[in-house]
Amino acid sequence: MFLKVSRNKKKDLTDEALLQRFRETGDINDLGLLYSRYMHLVYGVCLKYFKEREESRDAVISIFEKLATEVNNHNINTFRSWLYVVARNYCLMSLRSRKSEGEKITTMVNDPLFFMENSEEMHPIDREEGLDDQRLNDCIEKLKEEQRECIRLFYYKDKCYLEISELLDMDEKKVKSYLQNGKRNLKICLEAKNVTEAQR
């Protein structure tokens, strides 16, 4: 009974509290519990890069083993985003080492999303209340046609990638890439506006 209570408590600890616990006790179960919260995401990331189930499964286990040592070497603010970086780096490193063994990486290299920026702070357009902002609208006007259309359909007409790709008759990947590039240009445009306003 007591055991059950304490286990439930542990289950509800925040990521950072669990991490702290692992650092103090070295109990691999704590780290395991923490990892299990995001293991499916790690597996998904591995699938994205390896495009193969078995290899991805092995990678998920290897990444966990890596965590056990790496956790103590780093100052981790948010475990979740740190884990993402670790997982992605792991995949990229192992793809890179394979490349020099003769296999060419074509998959990620031709993927325009590969270079999407993953800035921590949220893009203004992703904040719901930000959508009506006049400056944002001005900037959207200035975008190239495809980017503008994708942004409008996605954020203002609430269409999903698939619907947009049908409406605009283009590949779903292209839709994502236009959105990504459009957002990047919007950010640059908004920052430029902020600078000129500040100067005034």
Next chain:
Amino acid sequence: MSLRRRDRKGLARLLRYTSGGMDGKERNAYEKDLQKDPFEADAAEGFSMITAEEADKDIAFLRRRLMNKGSDRITIPLLRAASLAGVVLISVLMYETLKGDRKEMLLSDNNIPARELKPLPVAVTEGIKKAAPVHDIKEASEEKDDFDSEIDITTTVAEKAEEKEITEIAVAAETKRVASSEEQRLSNFRLMEEMKAKGMDKARASKQPAILEGTVISVDDGLPLPGASVVIKGTSKGAMTDINGHFTIDATTDSSLMLVASYIGMETMEMKVTPDTEMLIALNSNKVALDEVVVVGYGTSKRSDSEESYDYTPPLPSTGNEAFKDYLKQNQRYPDGTEATTRVVVVIVMKVGVDGTLSDITAVRSPSKPFTDEAIRLIKEGPGWNPARVNGVAREDKVRVRIVFNP
């Protein structure tokens, strides 16, 4: 290992999305969340390649694996430390044996010459960086009441190494040989304790020893590496390891010196000189480097000698040319104050380093400064570059990039 409700829900939502169980509105709402969360976005992309059943199966499998790991009595760092202890133990034994000392010496408690009583500082690359030096391992094992006696540790090392196939350091083979008799094992540990205690005193007392010595081994199999080079950093002073992986360098040392150990096919390793101690340097294998060794024959090959074997690829954007052009097209902006009416061409010349870093980015053709700046911005913010390659070996090289602005 049960999940919090919100984690379970998150997974369910993800799989419903990738298996096509959502309508347009719901998809859009989820995709908006994905825009804010690259981790989940990547995962969604990955899961869209497999069916929901496969995903469920794999996740259940992984969860089981994870739970098995969790219930291991020894935590992973400790396991590593334990296997490292094994290697250290072996190298002590090898060293002693190689020195030609008689076996009895190992078993005696007191009559050990002071020179032999040194702690073994251990430097290892990447994979096992965290592993602690000998005395720390001892302390760690004392803290864990799982270990009742010293013997336990040795057996654990042998068993675990076999079962789990810990590849960083394969100690199994040597351990078997060494661990044949239990008394011997016991005395080895006693010896290590002795060495620890006396060695530390000695290290503190000594000021300027004249000889650096140690052994270079391979992390992969724990075997010594003959013919590895060990050099004092920044000097030409150094030595090759002998057939037993052992080296000695005559030098007046102080602890600020660095040793650089290298061996073909292994990652080069630097470690701080620990005065008056036997150093154990473990090198990781470097598969990449080995692949890049191209044998052309004797002598250096000139281009004219073997035209066919001279294989040159220029520096290229890592995304490939098409995607790069696409990137340029998508992200270019006519600079403020210029009219987006005419086609403008800017030609950039830049240097691409061996590691793909860009330098000396200059415009050799451009109508005006704003266009030059915009072109340089595009290059700098764009995808990474792969270096030029000559017969597969990365070289620094210059490259011209034409950037066309289209209204």
